[in-house]
């Protein structure tokens with residue numbers, strides 16, 4: 001059977017998880033919070049229903065993780081590594097199926113030409129750490145003694161993920177927690193439950209023991225119950241700032257430590273000496289195209305030096321108008337819908353507000369798409385030019401396909417504008433001046449900076465924000481250390 005036939009079969013007859021919650025070794029199809037229909041954002045039609053977790057299911061999931069912890073913690077590190085390597089193999093083997101699932105539930109364009117899976121890469125990277133977690137011996141000057149550290153897991157880790165991350169988000173958080181010997185309760189957002197539920201199936205299939213990973217999609221009440229549970233040793237959250245504040249408050253009651261991966265308004269700084277084609281391409285194909293601008297680290301503000309502003313603006317508008325918007329499995333589609341009706345209405349409101357606020361010149365887009373796309377949640381790719389950096393449009397995350405161009409006169413002003421929001425997640429510098437590239441990268445208040453390109457999230461690199469984009473890191477050794485705490489042992493000799 002050809003790859004194309006396989007794909008047709010997968011799309012018309014998708015292999016969706018049953019929609020039951022994974023708690024311990026049980027799949028619960030009936031829960032206290034009932035079932036919810038997931039609507040395909042490209043068609044507005046129900047895709048499938050799933051069980052929602054309520055506080056009762058969260059309580060059982062935490063109990064299952066507590067029960068599984070002693071055995072998982074004491075499992076030889078090499079066996080934890082092997083189970084996670086098998087998980088990576090299964091994820092890679094299911095790559096097409098998982099990509100179809102993601103396109104069905106989020107509307108993201110399906111990429112026919114598939115390479116190594118990003119989720120598989122992250123899982124493999126952290127599998128490799130499981131048997132390399134070492135403490136230190138500490139010199140002491142207080143007489144004959146041996147002082148050493150043990151790096152220990154927290155116990156139960158609560159992982160709360162947004163709808164846009166899919167199983168990559170799970171791989172970035174759940175897998176380092178497991179490699180470090182923790183057990184996890186994963187609570188994905190109710191807007192995209194199927195990818196994370198499939199991740200739970202693959203964990204069991206890979207030989208991760210029941211209870212070590214529990215997957216309980218649910219709404220705010222389920223999340224609130226999870227972060228308030230005193231048995232949770234650490235919280236790792238990815239999502240919006242308002243939710244983060246609520247979680248921080250709840251966590252403060254038990255003094256539970258947290259990692260916060262929040263939103264951004266990342267700037268893409270284009271200097272006159274840059275490769276303008278590459279800069280315009282990244283601005284449109286990274287800033288607007290992928291998942292319709294619904295990504296935390298996407299460069300949604302394009303800061304352009306005055307001398308080349310008009311030229312860059314013209315290229316960006318031409319590329320934006322050329323973006324192929326459509327349903328995710330149509331040939332050549334580069335941008336899909338936004339996640340649901342509520343977000344579609346919210347994004348259109350943001351655009352209207354920007355127009356009435358005179359935030360900038362609307363250059364293209366600005367409307368909901370009709371015709372064959374009318375039943376889905378499609379917002380036209382939208383660009384505003386000469387945006388005032390102080391406007392709401394430039395200051396706040398839109399989380400939709402809307403790019404703001406801002407003009408600057410010199411390097412100092414560029415850095416000031418880039419840093420002039422409450423956020424600090426990512427940033428990109430386009431220049432062919434080596435000194436300027438490093439100088440600007442050093443001065444950006446951001447956790448994740450690219451030079452002449454958009455960083456592709458390699459698992460060994462620490463990812464995370466500063467200011468209101470959060471704290472803590474995913475990726476690399478820093479991402480592993482979030483799930484370990486040192487114990488010092490002093491032995492009097």
Ligand code: NAD
Nearest residue numbers: 161162163188189219220223224239240243261262263296
């Ligand atoms: P959200 O904050 O609404 O939800 C995130 C998660 O928190 C969901 O699982 C949700 O059910 C849960 N939740 C909601 N209320 C809660 C409460 N009171 N207590 C506990 N949990 C609660 O975010 P979203 O709309 O799903 O995702 C969009 C946001 O996520 C954007 O701001 C985006 O920038 C951010 N994001 C950040 C990163 C990053 O790594 N920095 C990555 C992806 C998305």
